[in-house]
Amino acid sequence: xxxxxxxxxxxxxxxxxxxxxxxxxxxxxxxxxxxxxxxxxxxxxxxxxxxxxxxxxxxxxxxxxxxxxxxxxxxxxxxxxxxxxxxxxxxxxxxxxxxxxxxxxxxxxxxxxxxxxxxxxxxxx
Amino acid sequence: xxxxxxxxxxxxxxxxxxxxxxxxxxxxxxxxxxxxxxxxxxxxxxxxxxxxxxxxxxxxxxxxxxxxxxxxxxxxxxxxxxxxxxxxxxxxxxxxxxxxxxxxxxxxxx
Numbered sequence: 001x002x003x004x005x006x007x008x009x010x011x012x013x014x015x016x017x018x019x020x021x022x023x024x025x026x027x028x029x030x031x032x033x034x035x036x037x038x039x040x041x042x043x044x045x046x047x048x049x050x051x052x053x054x055x056x057x058x059x060x061x062x063x064x065x066x067x068x069x070x071x072x073x074x075x076x077x078x079x080x081x082x083x084x085x086x087x088x089x090x091x092x093x094x095x096x097x098x099x100x101x102x103x104x105x106x107x108x109x110x111x112x113x114x115x116x117x118x119x120x121x122x123x124x125x
Numbered sequence: 126x127x128x129x130x131x132x133x134x135x136x137x138x139x140x141x142x143x144x145x146x147x148x149x150x151x152x153x154x155x156x157x158x159x160x161x162x163x164x165x166x167x168x169x170x171x172x173x174x175x176x177x178x179x180x181x182x183x184x185x186x187x188x189x190x191x192x193x194x195x196x197x198x199x200x201x202x203x204x205x206x207x208x209x210x211x212x213x214x215x216x217x218x219x220x221x222x223x224x225x226x227x228x229x230x231x232x233x234x235x
Contacts, residue, residue, distance in 0.1 A: 045173060045216055047224035059223055095172055107223050109155070111163045113184065115172040
């Protein structure tokens with residue numbers, strides 16, 4: 001059974017930083033690209049970032065470029081999202097999701113077939 | 126790519142059909158012949174779940190009452206007979222140019 005368990009969400013002040021983690025199990029983690037998607041309170045889904053299976057390719061939505069960094073440790077079956085210079089508009093539940101592809105070239109060209117339960121990041125003073 | 130869903134909400138009597146439209150600002154057909162359009166359902170208090178991939182393929186475990194159709198820039202999700210467990214917000218998503226979701230369509234039961 002595929003399991004994705006996010007952690008690291010907290011209340012943080014504007015301008016602050018934190019690292020989100022997503023522990024994966026039930027599939028061969030190093031064979032699949034992974035994604036982060038967020039959902040602001042009461043709002044829709046917004047894709048944030050993708051990373052290829054090896055970590056060699058990464059992609060970001062424009063609003064987080066230069067502030068967020070996606071990474072992975074395939075030896076630990078864990079996906080990360082380093083979030084810096086946080087703004088109020090970054091307040092959201094952050095979901096990690098598995099794709100169905102290994103490679104990404106310009107785009108990962110794949111659905112997000114399994115999702116974690118999400119972790120809440122609140123940016124407020 | 127902008128994804129536009131209509132309607133944004135609908136209320137359906139159990140046993141009746143439902144239909145949701147999704148239009149993309151660019152064609153989602155790639156040179157490999159695949160169309161990178163997906164449908165998700167987010168039930169209340171839950172994470173999104175994949176329903177349909179590549180326009181019309183039901184994901185594992187998805188009931189046959191869900192079907193997807195369309196091509197190019199116009200797509201439709203249909204539920205042949207709505208059940209109480211189908212309530213939630215439905216999203217379309219494209220993956221031909223990174224990922225973009227539609228605004229979501231909230232399905233309620235009458």
